[in-house]
Amino acid sequence: MAADYAYVGFFLVVGVLFVILNIEILSRIIRPHNPNPQKLTTYECGEEPIGIGWIRFHVRYYLYALVYIVFAVETVFLFPWAIVFRELGLFAFLEMMVFIGILLVGLAYAWKKGALEWA
C-alpha cells in the first residue's frame, strides 16, 4: 500500500540527508580546506594525466546488457507467476515452461552466436 512506501521515500530522503549532514555540514566545519592546483589534478599514478577520462570507449560488454534486458523482463514475469503458481497448478507451470523454454532458445542462440563471449 502506498502508505508503506511513505517509509521507503522517507528512508531514501533521510539516507541522502545523512550523507549531506556528514559531508557538507559536520565534516566541513572541522576539516581543513587548502586546495591547490596540484592537489586537485586527476590521479593518474603521479603523472600528468594524458588526456581526459571521458573518451569514446569500446565497451566490450554491451551485448551482455542487451541480453540482460531481455532476461530482466522475463524475470519480472516470473515473480507474479511464482506467487500464484501453487494455486493455479499444472497449467500455470506448463505455460511458464513454454515461456522459459522460448527464452532459453534465445539464450542458446546468444551463446552459440558468441554474444556471451568477451570479444
Place this chain on the structure above:
Amino acid sequence: MMIFATLVERFYAALAAWGIPWIVPTLVVMVIVVSVVLAYISVAAMFMIWWERKISAHIQVRYGPMRVGGWHGWAQSIADGIKLLLKEDLIPTGADKVVFVLAPMVVFGATVAAYVTIPWAPGLIVRDLNIGILYMVSISSLVVVGIIMAGWSSNNKYATLGALRSAAQAVSYEVPLVLSLLGPVMIAGTMSMGKLVEAQSGRWFGVLPGWFVFPQIVAFLTYFTCALAECNRLPFDIPEAESELVAGFHVEYSGMRFAMFFLAEYANMFVVSAIATTLFLGGWHGPWIPLPGLPREVAHGLFGLVWFQVKCYFLIFVMMWLRWTLARLRVDQLMGFAWKVLLPISFANLIVTGLVLILGKHALLYVGGIAILLLVAILLAARPAARTVRVGERT
C-alpha cells in the same frame, strides 16, 4: 515484536485524544524508526570494519588492530571515522562536480532504503512490503547506478574502467540472482519478507528446521555467489580491484565522501546477508525458551532478534573469509561464469522446483535439490580441464 505495534498504536491514540492531527505521531514514529536504523547501520558497519580487520589478521597469522581503545583495538573504527571526518575534501578540477557529489548520496540513500523491509524479529519489521524481495532487488540496482555515477564523474581513467566493470557485473549477476530468489518465493507463495520467514516455521521430515536452504541449496549457493558480486567482494571485486585500478570507481573520493562509500559497502553486505537469511536460513527462526518475567511474545522476539543477527553475521563472516582466501577473477571470466554457469544452474533449479511443487510432495523437494546438486557437480567435473596454451599461441 507485537509489543512495538501496540506501543505505536497507544501513542497514536494518546495523541489523537489530545486532538493532535495524525501526521504528527506518524512523523515522530518515522523519525524514531529511521534514527534507530541509521544508528544500527553506522554501528554495525563500524563493527564489521573492525571485525573484518581482525578476521583478516587472524587468517594471516597476525593480530590486526590492537591499540586503539584497549581490548583488541575495539575503537579502531571510531578512530578511523574521526580521521576521515578530519580529512580534506578534494574534488578534482576535471570532475563533473554535480554528479560527483550526488553519487555517494545515491549509493547511501539506496542502501538505507533497503533496510525498510528487513524482518528483524517476529513482528519487528519497519514495513512488510508485499513485494518485499522484489523491492530489495530493485533498490540494490540503484546502488550500482550510484557506483557508475561515481566512476564516470571522476573523469579518471581508472574510475571509468571501474564504473564500466561495475555496470557489466551488475547486468551479468542480476539475472541469476533474481532467478535464485524465485525458488523460495515459489514455495512460500509470497514476496513479503515477513511471510517468507513465517513460511519457514515448519520442519522438514520433523527433524530439520523448515528453512528453505535445505530444498533450495542450489539456489542458496547461486544467490550467495551473486551477492558477493553485488557487494563487490572478492573474488568479484573487479570494480575496485586495488592492484589493477588502484581503487576503481572511488579513486578520486577522499575524506567523508569516501567514508560514505565505505559505510554503504558494509551496510550492503548486511543487506545481502539479511536477504539470504530471510529467504534461505529461516530468518529469525531458531530455538527459544520463554524467559522468566517476560511475556512469551517478548521473549520470542528477543530470541528472534538474536537468531537473525547470528545468521546474518555468520554469512558476513563467510564473505570475509572468502575475501581473504581467494584471488580476484578477471572481468571476462567473471561474465562468462555468470552467463554460462550460474544462469543455466538457476534456470534448472527453477524448473525442478516447479516440477516438484506441482507433483505436490514436499519430500520430493529434497530429491530435486539433490538431483540438481549432483547434476551441477557432474557438469563441473566433466568440464574440460584448464586450457593449455601451445607455445607461440597468442590469446
Place this chain on the structure above:
Amino acid sequence: MEKPIPIGTTVVMERTGETMEEMYVNMGPQHPSTHGVLRLMLKLDGEYIIDCIPYIGYLHRCHEKIGENRNYTQIIPYTDRLDYLASMSMNFGYVLAVERLMGQKIPERAEYMRVILAELQRIASHLIWLGTFGLDLGNFTIFMYCFREREMVLDLFESVTGQRLNYSFYRIGGMPMDFPDTFLTDCQAFLAWFKPRLPEYDAIMTDNILFQKRVQGVGISPPQVAVEYGLSGPMLRACGIKWDLRRNEPYSIYDRFEFDIPVFDTCDVWARYMVRRREMEESVKIVEQALAQLPPGEVMAKMPKTIKPPAGQIYSRAESPRGEIGFYIVSDGSPKPYRYKVRSPAYVNLSALPEMLKGCLVADCVAVLGSVDIVLGEVDR
C-alpha cells in the same frame, strides 16, 4: 624526446577493425602493483592493451659511474643496492667477477658459506615474489604467509651478518667471518619449518582454480621471443629452455650438489609461477646438502691490502634469483676499475614486457608484470 601522443584521435583498432578512441593510461610510478617506481604507459582499446611502453629511470643513481670511482672493495656495498631483495646474490656475482679477474682461489669453507647464503637468499627472494604476486592477483593472505617465512630467513642472515636487507657480506677472497655457532642448528630448524609450508602455499595458490584461471595462458613469451630479448632465469626456464648458470656454467661449487632445474614449457605466467615455486624446493635441497658437507677451515684467503687486479677485462655471470647477473669489469691495474658495467636480469626481462602484454586485458597486466619479478633498484641502477 618522446613523440607527442595523439590524444583523442579516432583510430581503426587493429584487433577488431572498429573505429574507437585509444586510451592512454599511466600505470605507475605511484601505483600499487608496479613494484616500485616503474611507469608503464598503456595504450588501451577498452580493457585490451594494444601497447605498453615502460618508462624507467625513476630510481637511477649512477651505480656504474659511482663504481668506477671506488676501489674494488668499496663497490661491494653498492652492489647490495642493485637487487635489494637478493643482496647476497649481487655480492656473490660481483666478488666472483673480481676473483675471476684476479685468478684468486678462495677457501673451501667460504665457498660453502657463499652457496648456503645465496640459496637462502634465493628462497627469500622467491618468497617475496610469491607474496607480492599473490597481492597483485588480489590474494592478500599469501603475502602475509610468505613474509612470515621470509622473516625467518632474514633472522638467519641477521645472525650471520648483523644486517637484514643489505648485507655486504661477501669479500673478494672469501668471507669476512665464519658462521656463528648457532647458525647450523637454526638453519636446519628453518628448513624443517619451511618444507611443510610449501604445500600450504600450493593449497592457497597453485591448487586454487581462480588463481589458475588468472595465470594460465596469459602473458605468453614464446621461446623464440625469450631468446631474442635475452631473457634469463625463471623467465627463460618458463619457456621450456633449460638454462641455468648453476648447471650450464657451474661456478663456485655448484657442480657438487644434486638439484633439478625446473623447466615448464607453457611460456605463460603460470609457468613462471611454477618455475619459481619449484626452485624454492631445489634451493632447500642445495642448502641441505651444503650444510651436510660444510668443511672446517679458514673462510678468507690471504689477500693483499689493496686489491689491484691485473690489467685486463672480464665478463662474469652468476645466477641470481631473477636471472643472469653479469658484471663486466675492465681493469687497468689500478685499485679502481677502469670500466664497470652491470648486466641486470630484471632490466632485460622487463624489456620483453610489451611483447608479452599485447592483447592482454588490464587485469592481466598486473599478473604479467608480477611474473617478471622486477626490482627497480636493479632495473634503474
Place this chain on the structure above:
Amino acid sequence: MTLKLGIFYFLAAFTVWASAVVVLGKNIVRSAVALIFGFCGMAALYVLLDAEFLAAVQVLIYVGGITILLLFAIMLTSRIGSTTARVVNDQVILSAIAAIGLLVGLIYASTSGIPAMSGPPRLPETAPFLGRALLTTYALPFEAVSVLLLAAMVGAIVLARKD
C-alpha cells in the same frame, strides 16, 4: 487526501524537472543520470497509484538495465568528454507541435473520460492479481510476449554482431 495530492505534485514536478534535464542538458551523460532520477520519479508515481509491483519493475528494468545499456551506447558512439550534445535541431518546431498535441490530448482524456485521481478498483496486492491474469485470461498474449522477447534478443544480437 491533500497530503497525497501534495506528494503527487512534488513527484510530478521532480519527474518533469528530471526529464527536462534529460532533454535540455548539454552533457549527454549528465542527461543519462537525470534520466535515472526521472525513472525513479515515475516509479514513485506508480506507487502513489498503488501499483507497487510496477514501480519495482520500473526501477529494476529501467534504472538497472536500460540506463546501463544507454550508458554503454553513449560510450560506444560519441565522445562524451569534449563534445556537447546539440539540444535543438531542425525538427524543433515539428516536435513542439507534436508535444503540444499530445498534451492537449492527455488533458482532454483525463478531464472528460475518466474522473481525475481515481483509478481501477483498489487491489490489496497487484502482483498475484497480475500473475493470475497473465496465466489465465491473458495466457496467449503472455506467451506471445516470450516470442517477442526472443525476437528482440535475436534481433539485437544480429544487429550488434556483424559477422
